[in-house]
Amino acid sequence: MNRLSWFNATSLTLGFAFLYLPMIILVVYSFNESKLVTVWAGFSTKWYGELLQNESFLDAAWVTIKVAVLSSTFATVLGTMAAYVLVRGGRFLGRTVFSGMIYAPLVMPEVITGLSLLLLFIGIGLDRGVITIVLAHTTFSMCYVSVVVSSRLMTFDRSLEEAALDLGCSSFNAFRLVTLPIIAPAVISGWLLAFTLSLDDLVIASFTAGPSATTLPIKIFSAVRLGVSPEINALSTLMIGIVTVGVISASLISKRKSVRQQQEEQAAARAA
Amino acid sequence: MQRFILIAVPYAWLLALFLIPFVIVFKISLSDIALSIPPYAPILDDGIGPFFAALDFENFVFLTSDDLYWKAYVSSLRIAAISTAITLLVGYPIAYAMARAPEEWRPTLMMLVILPFWTSFLIRVYAWMGILSQEGFLNQFLLWLGVIGEPLTILNTTTAVYIGIVYTYLPFMILPIFAALDRLDGSLIEAAEDLGCSRLQAFWLVTIPLSKNGIVAGSFLVFIPALGEFVIPSLLGGSGTLMIGKVLWEEFFNNRDWPVASAVAVILLLILVIPIVLFQRNQQRQAEAET
Amino acid sequence: MTQTVFAPWDDPNEKPLIRFRGVTKRFGEFTAIDDLTLDIFEREFFALLGPSGCGKTTMMRMLAGFETPTSGTIELSGQDIAAVPPNKRAVNMMFQSYALFPHLSVYENIAFGLRRDKLPKAEIDARVLEMLKLTRLEKFARRKPHQISGGQRQRVALARSLAKAPKLLLLDEPLGALDAKLRQATQFELMDIQEKTGTTFVIVTHDQEEAMTVASRVAVMDEGRVMQVATPEKIYEAPNSVYVADFIGDVNIISGKARPAETGTFQLHWADAHAPFVAASDHAFSDGQACHLAIRPEKVAISSERPAEAENAVQGKVLDIAYLGNLSTYHVELSTGLILKAQTANTRRISRRSFTWEDPVWVSWTATAGVLLGQ
Numbered sequence: 038m039n040r041l042s043w044f045n046a047t048s049l050t051l052g053f054a055f056l057y058l059p060m061i062i063l064v065v066y067s068f069n070e071s072k073l074v075t076v077w078a079g080f081s082t083k084w085y086g087e088l089l090q091n092e093s094f095l096d097a098a099w100v101t102i103k104v105a106v107l108s109s110t111f112a113t114v115l116g117t118m119a120a121y122v123l124v125r126g127g128r129f130l131g132r133t134v135f136s137g138m139i140y141a142p143l144v145m146p147e148v149i150t151g152l153s154l155l156l157l158f159i160g161i162g163l164d165r166g167v168i169t170i171v172l173a174h175t176t177f178s179m180c181y182v183s184v185v186v187s188s189r190l191m192t193f194d195r196s197l198e199e200a201a202l203d204l205g206c207s208s209f210n211a212f213r214l215v216t217l218p219i220i221a222p223a224v225i226s227g228w229l230l231a232f233t234l235s236l237d238d239l240v241i242a243s244f245t246a247g248p249s250a251t252t253l254p255i256k257i258f259s260a261v262r263l264g265v266s267p268e269i270n271a272l273s274t275l276m277i278g279i280v281t282v283g284v285i286s287a288s289l290i291s292k293r294k295s296v297r298q299q300q301e302e303q304a305a306a307r308a309a
Numbered sequence: 310m311q312r313f314i315l316i317a318v319p320y321a322w323l324l325a326l327f328l329i330p331f332v333i334v335f336k337i338s339l340s341d342i343a344l345s346i347p348p349y350a351p352i353l354d355d356g357i358g359p360f361f362a363a364l365d366f367e368n369f370v371f372l373t374s375d376d377l378y379w380k381a382y383v384s385s386l387r388i389a390a391i392s393t394a395i396t397l398l399v400g401y402p403i404a405y406a407m408a409r410a411p412e413e414w415r416p417t418l419m420m421l422v423i424l425p426f427w428t429s430f431l432i433r434v435y436a437w438m439g440i441l442s443q444e445g446f447l448n449q450f451l452l453w454l455g456v457i458g459e460p461l462t463i464l465n466t467t468t469a470v471y472i473g474i475v476y477t478y479l480p481f482m483i484l485p486i487f488a489a490l491d492r493l494d495g496s497l498i499e500a501a502e503d504l505g506c507s508r509l510q511a512f513w514l515v516t517i518p519l520s521k522n523g524i525v526a527g528s529f530l531v532f533i534p535a536l537g538e539f540v541i542p543s544l545l546g547g548s549g550t551l552m553i554g555k556v557l558w559e560e561f562f563n564n565r566d567w568p569v570a571s572a573v574a575v576i577l578l579l580i581l582v583i584p585i586v587l588f589q590r591n592q593q594r595q596a597e598a599e600t
Numbered sequence: 601m602t603q604t605v606f607a608p609w610d611d612p613n614e615k616p617l618i619r620f621r622g623v624t625k626r627f628g629e630f631t632a633i634d635d636l637t638l639d640i641f642e643r644e645f646f647a648l649l650g651p652s653g654c655g656k657t658t659m660m661r662m663l664a665g666f667e668t669p670t671s672g673t674i675e676l677s678g679q680d681i682a683a684v685p686p687n688k689r690a691v692n693m694m695f696q697s698y699a700l701f702p703h704l705s706v707y708e709n710i711a712f713g714l715r716r717d718k719l720p721k722a723e724i725d726a727r728v729l730e731m732l733k734l735t736r737l738e739k740f741a742r743r744k745p746h747q748i749s750g751g752q753r754q755r756v757a758l759a760r761s762l763a764k765a766p767k768l769l770l771l772d773e774p775l776g777a778l779d780a781k782l783r784q785a786t787q788f789e790l791m792d793i794q795e796k797t798g799t800t801f802v803i804v805t806h807d808q809e810e811a812m813t814v815a816s817r818v819a820v821m822d823e824g825r826v827m828q829v830a831t832p833e834k835i836y837e838a839p840n841s842v843y844v845a846d847f848i849g850d851v852n853i854i855s856g857k858a859r860p861a862e863t864g865t866f867q868l869h870w871a872d873a874h875a876p877f878v879a880a881s882d883h884a885f886s887d888g889q890a891c892h893l894a895i896r897p898e899k900v901a902i903s904s905e906r907p908a909e910a911e912n913a914v915q916g917k918v919l920d921i922a923y924l925g926n927l928s929t930y931h932v933e934l935s936t937g938l939i940l941k942a943q944t945a946n947t948r949r950i951s952r953r954s955f956t957w958e959d960p961v962w963v964s965w966t967a968t969a970g971v972l973l974g975q
Contacts, residue, residue, distance in 0.1 A: 041406065041409065041410060041411075042409075044402075044406075045402075045405065045406035045409050045410070046406070048402035048403050048405070048406040049403065049406045049407070049410070049418075052399070052402070052403035052406070052483075053403075053421060055399070055476070055479075056421070056422070056425055056476075056479065056480075057421075057425075059433070059436040059437055059440055059476070060425070060428070060432075060433070060436055062436065062439065062440060062446055063432070063435075063436040063439065066439065115318065115319045115322055116319075118315055118318060118319045119319040119323075121315060122315055122316050122319065122320075126312070126315070126316060129316055131320070134328075135316075135319075135320055135323070138323040138324070138327050138328060139323070140589075141327070142327060144533050144534075144581070144585050144588070146534070146536070146537020146538075146539075146554060146577060146581070147537070147539065147554075148537055148539050148554045148557045148558060148574070148577075149334070149537065149557075149574045149577060149578060152334060152557065152561060152570060152571070152574055153330030153331050153333060153334045153574070154326065154330050156330060156333045156334060156337060156567070156571070157326070157329060157330040157333055160333055172326060173326075175322075175326075176322070176323070176326040176327055179319070179322070183319075194697060194699065196695045196696070196697050196699040197699045197701060199664075199666055199686070199693075199695070199699065200693070200695055200699035200701075200760075201701075201712070202665075202666075202685075202686045202687045203664055203665075203686050203687070203691075203692055203693045203761075204687075204692065204712050204713030204716060204760070204761075204764065205687045205688075205713050205716035205717060205764070206687055206716055207687060208311065209311060210716070214712075215701055218703045219701075219702060219703055233427055236429070237429045237430050237431065239430075239431050239540060240539055240540065240558075243562075244561075254429070254431050257431055257432075257435070258431060258540075258544075261431075261435050261438065261544065262543075262544070264438070264442075265435075265438050265439045265442065269435065270439075273429070273432040273435065273436070276428070276429055276432060277428050277429075277432065280424075280427045280428045280429075281424065281428075283427075284420070284423075284424055284427050285420075285424075288416075288420050292416070298746055301744075301746060301747045302746050302747070304747070305743075305746070305747050305748050305749050305752075306749055306750075308749060
């Protein structure tokens with residue numbers, strides 16, 4: 038159990054090579070001097086320079102970030118409310134429909150979600166643009182947020198809320214002063230999840246975006262359909278880099294926190 | 310009052326932006342194509358009487374008359390099923406090795422599996438375009454090894470679609486299986502061996518049955534999204550690769566036939582209901598078994 | 601001198617602080633509390649004792665306001681509190697899990713309730729300091745709950761619930777999470793604090809020793825009903841039912857039929873081949889009524905010869921000996937198969953036991969040693 042057998046070591050090596058090699062190759066070739074993507078012609082950062090010159094990419098990036106920030110924020114508020122209702126709401130009329138609507142978008146093909154939202158927006162005469170993308174992204178990512186937050190709420194010690202009520206809090210204050218600060222890590226990871234989902238989404242954005250607003254994935258998709266391009270490699274590398282740094286530092290921070298907490302608990306137990 | 314607002318706001322949001330759009334899709338799938346914008350003849354505007362009178366299944370009849378559509382459905386099902394099986398074969402040994410790895414490695418290994426999930430789906434599919442193309446990395450590598458005499462055509466074939474699906478959905482397969490195997494008590498294997506099982510028998514009679522829930526969950530998590538997949542077939546697949554998500558997209562954006570696109574969506578949804586219900590039931594049983 | 605005895609329940613003029621009147625609580629089909637009537641007085645240390653699922657926690661949660669009675673009324677200082685939400689009640693609760701807010705320091709936890717009342721800062725400071733001093737936590741004010749030990753956490757929970765000077769403090773298994781040694785020390789600390797603050801305490805526990813130690817009165821509960829409410833001495837010496845006698849401590853139960861003898865005493869016919877036992881009782885049992893004699897093992901003597909003066913004596917043989925250090929318990933089997941337990945104090949270091957396995961012995965007790973129970 039302590040040492041890996043050669044079989045297990047091989048599966049791990051091959052498995053992670055399969056997961057990571059394509060991205061590593063992509064990153065390496067983004068520094069290729071040549072326009073021909075597959076021929077190595079020396080190290081260069083010129084594609085990054087060209088990327089930063091490309092106004093249409095920068096515009097799309099700005100729209101994407103705007104959409105992601107807005108939709109993930111709305112989704113976090115709505116998703117947290119929904120999670121609270123699901124876990125603490127008790128019985129109410131249409132509860133089954135409600136929980137069905139929370140879980141359905143998680144398994145719905147994006148083409149269907151996109152199509153149905155587009156038909157709704159056209160039906161009510163809403164011009165397609167940033168607003169419609171934000172509405173669409175909020176809708177599907179709030180479901181992810183509510184799944185993350187409700188799984189945290191399920192393990193939440195209910196007597197903490199009761200203690201707050203017992204000490205004179207209104208139920209809203211009990212939520213604000215006790216529940217929310219304690220479940221904050223789950224709410225934050227819900228926000229991050231919603232943010233990346235919005236950042237990555239191509240299909241739903243394609244349906245709900247109008248001529249006035251194009252997001253980065255739409256831009257990348259239309260460029261990529263014509264074949265591999267070094268500029269897209271550079272852009273992908275930037276995006277991979279940001280995510281990698283973000284995820285690794287987040288996990289390091291949370292690990293350090295839990296190690297410190299453990300040490301403090303042990304110290305307290307020893308002192309007693 | 311507070312409680313009412315708490316329930317009403319997310320409820321109303323989902324009703325307006327999730328349920329009602331579906332009703333509209335359903336409605337449009339039953340209406341005639343019209344040349345005006347929006348390109349469908351409204352059928353509910355005149356009231357409920359004419360609604361039933363005008364109701365027709367023309368679009369659905371059309372779907373059955375043109376064999377493009379049912380071929381696309383069958384082919385989607387086949388591609389989703391085969392790639393789920395391949396993902397399971399690739400993912401299980403990885404999950405098994407992770408669960409057998411030293412305890413202090415496991416969080417890092419977990420993070421390495423989750424990390425690709427946070428990176429853009431589109432970029433991960435795109436990465437394979439450069440690898441699989443005629444003069445791509447894989448062909449160059451194989452030529453250099455001398456395994457092949459001339460470059461293989463992989464990009465724009467169904468093979469490339471399999472590779473793309475396995476690659477992008479692999480984490481969804483690994484994580485539930487790893488979770489099941491991680492919980493598995495090592496002394497069970499030892500007990501099986503003590504009672505006379507060989508290594509392989511112990512694996513087959515104890516490990517596999519006890520990780521069944523993980524296998525089932527992982528398979529659904531790959532199968533369901535693969536069925537409606539659009540990005541992978543359109544970037545990696547060729548004109549010969551038929552998948553229903555792609556057909557729907559083209560019907561909508563290229564042919565601008567909204568009623569037919571809606572009918573395609575309705576049928577895709579009906580096909581999806583079965584695996585989704587099965588998946589839900591599996592999850593529920595597992596949750597009950599744990600409590 | 602009688603003034604010093606604290607017994608408001610015996611004084612008909614005393615007004616109870618809490619009054620349960622015909623309270624019933626149902627959860628769906630399940631009846632958690634069944635038509636319960638009970639008075640609790642000011643400055644009392646009142647224990648609700650019973651096995652898990654007996655309804656004691658439900659009673660406490662109704663007092664705190666987290667549950668409402670299905671029927672009946674609960675009065676606090678003469679007022680029906682059914683409509684008062686938990687955050688408006690002059691009742692505070694110490695939770696079994698302590699429910700300390702993990703994101704707040706010890707100081708902030710104690711100040712939490714005071715801040716809700718919007719008291720001026722200086723007043724809050726003073727009150728928190730007082731509470732920290734009372735619970736000997738001054739040094740830990742800045743620490744977070746995970747940075748202190750289990751015993752300290754318990755004291756923070758107590759300080760927090762006492763900070764608002766409630767009329768009534770509810771304690772849900774307050775010592776359940778502590779290890780045995782710390783629990784004993786803490787029991788006395790609790791009594792001390794209760795006395796100092798003069799607050800009425802209602803404690804829920806399943807540990808009979810704990811209830812006996814701390815409480816002024818104990819209510820023994822079973823299946824949603826109160827079986828007996830009395831002082832610990834009365835509960836132990838004069839249980840009103842076999843259930844209570846059996847629940848508190850160790851007891852021998854001998855079942856039989858009663859026959860009135862001299863005034864105030866009865867004969868208990870317990871086996872055809874044996875002479876009846878004699879027991880004193882204030883209750884009037886009718887001739888032939890089924891009843892049970894409950895007698896504590898420490899009141900049963902064991903000897904090799906038949907004692908001359910004993911009112912009740914019966915022969916048997918030693919079946920088992922449990923050596924408990926300070927005590928030894930002998931299990932003596934009678935010819936009817938009935939097993940009686942007799943306890944003796946080990947006052948001398950034993951080099952040689954007086955009795956050993958299979959020895960024929962006599963067990964004996966006086967007429968007033970046991971209690972005759974109808975149910």
